Amino acid sequence: MRARVIVRLKPAVLDPQGEAVERALRGLGFSGVKNVRVGKLVELEVAGDAGLVKAELAAMADKLLANPVIEDYQVEVAG
Amino acid sequence: MRARVIVRLKPAVLDPQGEAVERALRGLGFSGVKNVRVGKLVELEVAGDAGLVKAELAAMADKLLANPVIEDYQVEVAG
Amino acid sequence: MSTAVVTFPGSNCDRDCALALREGLGAPAARAWHKDHELPPGTTSVILPGGFSYGDYLRCGAMAALSPIMAAVKRFADAGGPVLGICNGFQILCEARLLPGALLRNHDGLFHCEDAELEVSAGGAGMLMCFDRRQRITLPIAHGEGNYTADAATLDRLESEGRVAFRYVARDAQGNGAVNGAQRGIAGILGGPAGNVVGLMPHPERRSGAHLHGADGLVLLRGLVAAGQRPGEVRP
């Protein structure tokens, strides 16, 4: 089953990459751009049924993919 | 308007980060995991109506957010 | 007549390059600022130095490739002017499409700072005039994203046109660079209308004197300076 884990910096945490991208986009003339944040998208295949898979993905995120001190995550299972 | 650009390595391009994550997940006992790929998620706010915004996002991706030599992208506009 | 060393805000080898030119070769160096629209007057060759041009956020060199000075560098290169991109400079040249391909994260995901033995695959001409073909040299690398990649057709073309400049001697079973996974062991390539644009991951300026563990790097810098001074090839 195809699944994804989205990992984002918590809203209060500084995102230097997002800031840099925002400045660059503005510099290119995209002046309406605001609040750029850059996150990580981990896409993977997992075996098992949807319910179980979600729990497993959350476990992966807790253990490895995200650090709860500065990041939030969200899991999605395709179809 | 809240929007996102997802940037992924092209399928033919090797993803060392994805491989490392896969190895680490397996090491933690998540043995059913396969084909891990790590992409980038750029979330931002843009002014304008949905149609225009999509075109603008594509322009941003073409110019800066993705490198067509190695990456594909996909734009999404919320609601 | 001088070598322009471009300073992007996050460049951190710009001074080192200028020092190597001045101390190692007695050659003049001028500074070009990323916001400039023109290269300094009298520029006969250009170095894009190593570092983290704009923090290397998003992709190494992506934002630098869009900076005002790069338009001037592109004009200079298109007119046949010698341009050398080192490490981050190589990444910028690829992002600016002055050279083909891209530099991915190293295959093991790690930053590597160590000596690399290289084979000069395209010695004897242009900027590489002071090298013999197949000469072996040692230069240090220091990068997290030096894994050169391009599609097979591009790689074939680079090889058939003799545009692979440097290869890592140490390869893995697939023939890729053992240290970073670079395809076909490519450490540096040539481009531009006359092979006048060179990009490489290793740092020649860090081997520019006996006190710096060797002077192999000076051979390349000398070639760069000389290529810019060839009569009849003076740039706009």
Added chain:
Amino acid sequence: MSAATGSTLARLQDTDLSAVEHARDMGLDDAEYQRAQQVLGRVPNKVELGCFAAMWSEHCSYKSSRVHLRRLPTTGPRVLVGPGENAGVVDVGEGWAVAFKVESHNHPSYIEPYQGAATGVGGILRDVFTMGARPIAAMNLLRFGRPEHPKTAALLAGVVKGIGGYGNCFGVPTVYSSTDFDARYDGNILVNAFALGVLRADAIWKGTASGVGNPVMYVGAKTGRDGIHGATMASDSFSEGEEQERPTVQVGDPFKEKLLMEACMELFAAAPEQGGLLVGIQDMGAAGLTSSCFEMASRAGSGVRIDLDRVPTREQSMSAYELMLSESQERMLLVAKRGCEDAVRAIFSTWDLDCVTIGTVTDDGMVRLVKGGVEVAVLPARELADDAPRYERPFAAPPASPAPAPTWSSIEIGARAHVCSPALAPKSWIYRRYDREVGAGTLLDGSNAAAALVRIPHTQRAVAMALCCVGRWCSADPREGARRALIEGVLRTSCVGALPIGATDCLNYGNPRVPEVMGSLVEGIEGIREACLALDVPVVSGNVSLYNSTDERAIHPTPAVGVVGLVEDFAKALARPARAGDTMAVIGWPPAGPTLDLGRVRRLGELLRAMRLEGESLEAQPVMEGGLVSTLVELARRFGGGLFASLPSWGDAASTLHSEEAVAAAVVLPPERLQEAHQRARVADVPFEVLGALGGHHFVVAAEGAPLFEWATEALFADLEAVIPRIVRGERA
């Protein structure tokens, strides 16, 4: 403290906690709270309490260690700035000076290894460039739990990546690293970061806010709600903004810090004809805006008035409390000369940085904070910055706990296991993660030499450095362990030809309220003092990190000492590479009891230095942690081949190989210089014994004419290099 200002101040009564409880929540005990009230002559409000708590915290005030720190020797003919400023400064001749300091970032690195270590590097770099010095070298000392502890692999990988991530991008070479693993650091890892920069001896900047009417300017990154007393703020009765979880760890932006450094360098050099644009400058480190305001005003005997509404923020509706206590990274506070604001702003805007005037220097000795047009806090600068309570905490003799000597079935097996232990194995895997050569001035680095050696740009001079401490020794004897940390630094820098000229120390200990822990801290300081006095090395800066303990189980006492040495002509200190046929000798004294003789250390250092500068010593390595066998293996590794060594007549083979009680070093000499070297040692009255020679593909150790063991170097080196990667992969040894 007039009644008028007092009356405009927000009152505490509008919350449901009493002031004392607030104070406790923030970490002030009841006596400290009483003292705060006395200082003000009234009940402090919450913003003011926050300032008291921050300024009087252990971290900012050194209240437990201050009385003892005073015992450290801090002066000398070369010392230009001693402890008290952002970094110490030492004269290195020809008008140049170096600024350096070491600082801990232990706890944040445990919680978020990458960002914790990265911001540790960022913080110490700021301390150094604030003095006007361009950073040219960084070092670190890392202590992790035992290799098989489930967290060790990720902590090691994350910390190393964070140090490299920050330093490499900033563009400072990381030239020396000391890493060890021990169960005592299981829940309390140590991440100590050192930085050194170079400046003109007559252009040192300090954190002072003088000159009434001068503008106080804020430069660098915007302020967010980073690191606002994570633990004590959990109940969060102080937030005026929305309720949300606060990050207790900051995210660093090395790119921004690079810009900040370049802009500061331009600022320092600007407008020399009118005496410059700047009055004083200080980084915003621990306790952010609070410590920089109070310390800068206090040093100048002035006051400041700050308009908090002008502080650039990256989050909405931040309260005065949050603005004052945020620990967002990559920020500085500076005082410019009146009328120079535009010129200052122009410099920062070249580097795309925020630069805003947020206040002015006043003459009433008060820090006045204004928000929404009203004063929200009025506090005396000096009392908060310098009159923090000082504690003479009770201390007791720490119990000596020498580690049990391991027992091995044979000398050979013992020696092999020993040199392949995580503490002694080479740290190449770690070194490769650090850019060690950016700056084109790294002449030697710790991956391949006893100490790092870095050129002072534009000169023939170079500075040597090493950062040392063996925690196990400090548990066995806190004073001797601390002496040895300095001794090791002195001997290492001497090995590369340098004269030690200054030191910096990071005192990592457990809970100071435990008398035995306090006792080991006091002993540690005494040990550093003894060694500094005997070896003529002043301490010019440092840091204290306490409470490194979990459930009353403290770390090994770990006083990390960074020693900096000077070489006047680096060409003389650089030797040709060692090659087959070169001679090996041991110089110095055999083991003579656990307390190393400082007079001998001094003479050995002098001899090592002379031998190096005269071209006799090609390689040298002190015999310290791990004993002679580990020193020999290290020499073989640097040479990249085999050697034959016949053990000196120190005693039985096992103790000669392993003893850590010798004052000695092993050196590699060109055979044609052997006579001269031997004579030099004789004149210096230092024992000199030829051990053997380099060459071949085997590491051969013999005693009394008979071989003890013989190892193929290829396998030996492979075993050695495999140790750290195995730990990184989380594999059991």
